[in-house]
Amino acid sequence: MKFRIRLNIKGIIGLTIILVEVFFACFPSLIVFHNPHEMNYSAIFLGPSREHLLGTDEVGRDIFSLLIFGTRASLMVGFIAVGISTTVGSIVGLLSGYYKGIISEVLMRFTDLFLAIPRLPLMLVLVALVGQSIWNIIIVIGLLLWSQVARIVRSQTLSIREKSFIERGKAFGYSDFRIIIFHILPNVLPLVFANAILLMGSAIYYEVTVSFLGLGDPTHISWGMSLHYAFESSAILYRAYWYIIPPGVAIVITVLAFTLIGNALDESFNPKLRER
Amino acid sequence: MVKIEIKNLKVWFPVRTSFLKSLYSKKHQYSHAVDGVSFKIKEEEIFCLAGESGCGKTTLAKAMIRLIKPTSGTVRYSGVDLLSIGKNEFRSYRRKLQIIYQDPYSSLNPKKNVFNTIAEPLKVHNFIKNFSEGKDIITQILEEVELTPAESFFGKYPHELSGGQRQRVSIASSLVLNPDFIVADEPVSMLDSSVRTEVLYMMLRLKKKRKLTYLFITHDLSLAWLISDRIAIMYLGKIVEMGPTDEVVSNPQHPYTKALISVIPRPTSGVKHKKIILKGNPPDSMNIPAGCRFHPRCFEAKDICKRAEPSIVKFNKNHYVACHLLSQKRKP
Ligand SMILES: Nc1ncnc2c1ncn2[C@@H]1O[C@H](COP(=O)(O)OP(=O)(O)OP(=O)(O)O)[C@@H](O)[C@H]1O
Ligand code: SF4
Ligand SMILES: [Mg+2]
Numbered sequence: 001m002k003f004r005i006r007l008n009i010k011g012i013i014g015l016t017i018i019l020v021e022v023f024f025a026c027f028p029s030l031i032v033f034h035n036p037h038e039m040n041y042s043a044i045f046l047g048p049s050r051e052h053l054l055g056t057d058e059v060g061r062d063i064f065s066l067l068i069f070g071t072r073a074s075l076m077v078g079f080i081a082v083g084i085s086t087t088v089g090s091i092v093g094l095l096s097g098y099y100k101g102i103i104s105e106v107l108m109r110f111t112d113l114f115l116a117i118p119r120l121p122l123m124l125v126l127v128a129l130v131g132q133s134i135w136n137i138i139i140v141i142g143l144l145l146w147s148q149v150a151r152i153v154r155s156q157t158l159s160i161r162e163k164s165f166i167e168r169g170k171a172f173g174y175s176d177f178r179i180i181i182f183h184i185l186p187n188v189l190p191l192v193f194a195n196a197i198l199l200m201g202s203a204i205y206y207e208v209t210v211s212f213l214g215l216g217d218p219t220h221i222s223w224g225m226s227l228h229y230a231f232e233s234s235a236i237l238y239r240a241y242w243y244i245i246p247p248g249v250a251i252v253i254t255v256l257a258f259t260l261i262g263n264a265l266d267e268s269f270n271p272k273l274r275e276r
Numbered sequence: 277m278v279k280i281e282i283k284n285l286k287v288w289f290p291v292r293t294s295f296l297k298s299l300y301s302k303k304h305q306y307s308h309a310v311d312g313v314s315f316k317i318k319e320e321e322i323f324c325l326a327g328e329s330g331c332g333k334t335t336l337a338k339a340m341i342r343l344i345k346p347t348s349g350t351v352r353y354s355g356v357d358l359l360s361i362g363k364n365e366f367r368s369y370r371r372k373l374q375i376i377y378q379d380p381y382s383s384l385n386p387k388k389n390v391f392n393t394i395a396e397p398l399k400v401h402n403f404i405k406n407f408s409e410g411k412d413i414i415t416q417i418l419e420e421v422e423l424t425p426a427e428s429f430f431g432k433y434p435h436e437l438s439g440g441q442r443q444r445v446s447i448a449s450s451l452v453l454n455p456d457f458i459v460a461d462e463p464v465s466m467l468d469s470s471v472r473t474e475v476l477y478m479m480l481r482l483k484k485k486r487k488l489t490y491l492f493i494t495h496d497l498s499l500a501w502l503i504s505d506r507i508a509i510m511y512l513g514k515i516v517e518m519g520p521t522d523e524v525v526s527n528p529q530h531p532y533t534k535a536l537i538s539v540i541p542r543p544t545s546g547v548k549h550k551k552i553i554l555k556g557n558p559p560d561s562m563n564i565p566a567g568c569r570f571h572p573r574c575f576e577a578k579d580i581c582k583r584a585e586p587s588i589v590k591f592n593k594n595h596y597v598a599c600h601l602l603s604q605k606r607k608p
Contacts, residue, residue: 164383171343172397172453173370182396186387 011264017257025072034062036069036221045235048242055242057226058233066226067246073222074254077138077207078200084142085203086196089149094180094188096150097157108154114147123206127215134217141206145199152195156188190269198262201255208251223247278352279489280340280457281316285349287332287339291562307561309335311513312349317457317506322483322490324504324521326497326536331559332513333493337459340491341373342366353457371401371453378462380442384434390418391430394449401453413452420485421448422478440471444478451482461493476503498540501525506594509533512559512569515588519595529597531576568600576601 007015024031034052040060048055054063096107123140130136160166161184169179210216211224218225226247230236235243287310309332317323325333338344340351342358351358353369361369377383384393394417395410404410418426421444434442443463450458463479464472480503483490494500500507501521508518509532517530528534535552556573565572571581580600588598 164377164379165385167338167343168375168377168383168449171341171370171373171375172400173367174396174400178400183385187385 005265006268007261007264008267010260011268014257014260014264017253018261021071021075021254021257024068025075028065028068028072031068032062032065034065036061036065038062045238045240045243047240054246055240057229057240057243058235063226063243063246066221067223067250069221070223070226070247070250073134073220073225074204074207074251077134077141077222078204078258081138081142081145081203081207082196082199084139085145085199086149086192088143089146090153090185090188090192092146093150093153094157094184097154098161098176098180098184107150111147111150111154114144115151117144119144120206120209123210124213124215127210132215132217134220134222137207137210137215137217141203141210144206145203148199149192149195153188153192156191157184160184160187190265194262194265194269197258197265201258201262204251204258205255223251227251277319278316279319279321279354280491281352282340283314283350283352285313285336285339285351286310286347287335287344288347305562308513308564309561310339310346311561311564313510313513313515314349315508315515315518317489317491319489320483320487321506322492322504324492324494324500324507325510326494326500326507327510328495328558330561331510332561333495333510334461336510337461337491337493338375341375341457341459343375371397372455373457373459374450374453374455375459375461376443376447376450376463379466380439380446381434381466383446384442386434388433389430390423390432390437390445393445394418394452397449397453403453417448417452418445420451420482421445423448438471439467440475443467443475447475447479447482451486454486456487457489457491459491459493462495463492464499465494465496497525497536501540509536512564513561514569514598515596516570516599517595517597518588519591523595527595529591529595529602530599531574531601532570535575 038061040056043052043056043060044058046052046056046060052062052064054067057063057066092107092111096104096111098104123144126140126144127137130140166179166183169183174183207216207222208224208227211222212228212231214228216222216225216228224247227244230240230244230247286308288306288308291305291307311332313336315323325337327333335344339346342351346359349359353373356369358366358369388396391410391414392407394414395404395407398404398410398413399407404413414430415426418424418429423429423441423444429437429441429445434445437445447463460479464475467475476499479490482488492500492504504521506519507521507524508515509524509530510516511532517524517528517533524533525537525540528537532554535554538550538552552575554573555575559569566585567583568574568577568581568586571577574581578600584600586598586600586603588596589602591597591602
């Protein structure tokens with residue numbers, strides 16, 4: 001198998017941002033010198049200073065530390081939730097695209113149903129039902145994003161299965177399994193990959209929204225939780241902009257970075273887009 | 277010796293009607309792609325199947341090697357009824373019946389290099405245990421299809437090859453399992469004219485060397501004339517004329533064949549050939565005309581042609597025709 005990946009300049013910028021964030025997520029203690037959980041009621045709502053680069057929050061925690069440690073939650077949600085949805089979506093898409101008949105029809109209707117459901121309300125309900133832990137949130141997001149992947153994989157599979165190299169596989173006596181795994185999958189993989197990167201942005205965005213609305217995991221540090229606490233503690237009233245702006249900017253930059261990479265990959269795999 | 281024999285083979289595709297239509301009409305609509313075809317192909321013969329686009333050539337050929345499930349009829353390969361044996365038993369015949377496709381751009385997996393493309397069928401059929409074991413066989417087969425030095429092609433991907441080279445790789449992968457019956461579905465029609473003859477003559481050499489039997493599909497009658505031993509002319513899912521190629525070309529009996537042959541470009545021999553241009557629409561296998569299916573376009577149609585379908589009859593030794601003109605001529 002061979003994939004040629006060519007990223008344009010935007011893609012490289014996006015990739016750089018994500019690599020830096022991955023570094024933060026892996027080694028946060030190398031960057032910050034405060035424990036993000038450490039509270040100090042005598043130093044609340046402090047503005048930025050040399051001691052606290054981005055000031056402190058309503059219980060005196062160092063906001064810069066919270067920001068850096070929060071990277072971990074966002075990336076973890078992105079990677080794992082997207083891992084789940086891409087796996088489920090690819091399997092459903094491959095099967096419903098390859099086989100004809102009742103199973104394929106059922107899988108397709110199921111996919112359409114999931115595509116049509118408004119995601120956010122369902123997500124909130126599900127998280128509220130299963131409990132506010134970071135793992136539950138990841139699983140709920142993962143299970144709600146697969147339908148998009150399934151649709152893309154299915155439409156690709158439908159067009160690839162008509163190519164004569166697939167029929168020739170049958171003439172060679174290849175099993176359906178071999179044809180799906182070794183002949184169709186490698187041809188849809190680039191697109192799945194590009195789409196997975198784009199989905200990371202959505203997954204992170206959904207985690208932020210769920211947390212911001214108060215259904216996040218209180219034991220985990222995340223940008224969404226930071227925003228949630230900022231609004232709960234009326235940081236705006238105190239004009240504590242150093243508290244509100246950093247997590248917001250971090251979220252925007254991260255989602256944007258994934259979108260940049262995803263679009264660049266899409267372009268590199270899809271020659272039609274490149275011409276434009 | 278007969279290599280493959282088909283009897284009354286039919287392939288009907290159900291046509292999707294709209295939901296509304298299916299409410300008031302219980303009747304299924306079918307596209308009669310192949311509508312009752314019988315013939316035998318002898319060992320080491322080149323049998324040509326010719327006819328306009330959409331007349332069912334590809335469908336018929338694929339049904340013969342069980343890539344498409346026929347609606348009815350029988351296919352006997354070396355005496356074995358291929359359609360009645362189970363899937364597992366059929367697997368051992370799989371490698372004997374291969375196909376070469378028309379389009380060299382979609383018949384190779386773009387994500388597999390030449391080596392793996394050819395090694396995969398070998399591995400699946402236990403000719404080799406792992407991919408590296410296939411090196412000698414693959415070198416040899418690439419040399420047979422004139423891709424040399426063979427090793428320099430091992431790592432090449434389809435997009436790095438020209439159309440002719442791809443078609444050679446495709447032929448190599450079809451031949452590597454040592455098949456003896458090959459369906460060649462317009463194998464050179466999409467190649468550049470310079471490469472076309474080269475590939476064609478290579479296929480003829482391979483046929484001699486490997487004692488292959490070809491079912492050669494083409495809509496180019498001059499090509500059929502050049503290479504084939506026998507020819508069958510197909511129209512709307514049926515054979516209208518069949519016989520030794522030389523005889524059919526020099527003495528066509530069916531009006532459709534006459535029309536096809538009248539437009540073959542020939543070297544000027546002084547004799548003026550009148551071109552017969554067919555009127556009407558090309559075939560549509562969903563609405564087959566009653567009576568002789570060719571009658572709306574036939575320039576010799578009689579009254580009976582609208583009512584009765586002519587059956588295929590012997591015109592002379594090995595030469596068969598399905599046309600009322602013939603049976604009328606015969607009558608005293
Ligand atoms: N899978 C299918 N489902 C429905 N109809 C089909 C299918 N395959 C072929 N047909 C129809 O059957 C008829 C014969 O098609 P076929 O491809 O066998 O023709 P052909 O003689 O090979 O034409 P060409 O020279 O263009 O390759 C056509 O009318 C086609 O529309
Ligand atoms: S049977 Fe009649 S319509 Fe059909 S080919 Fe012969 S003359 Fe023409
Ligand atoms: Mg065809």
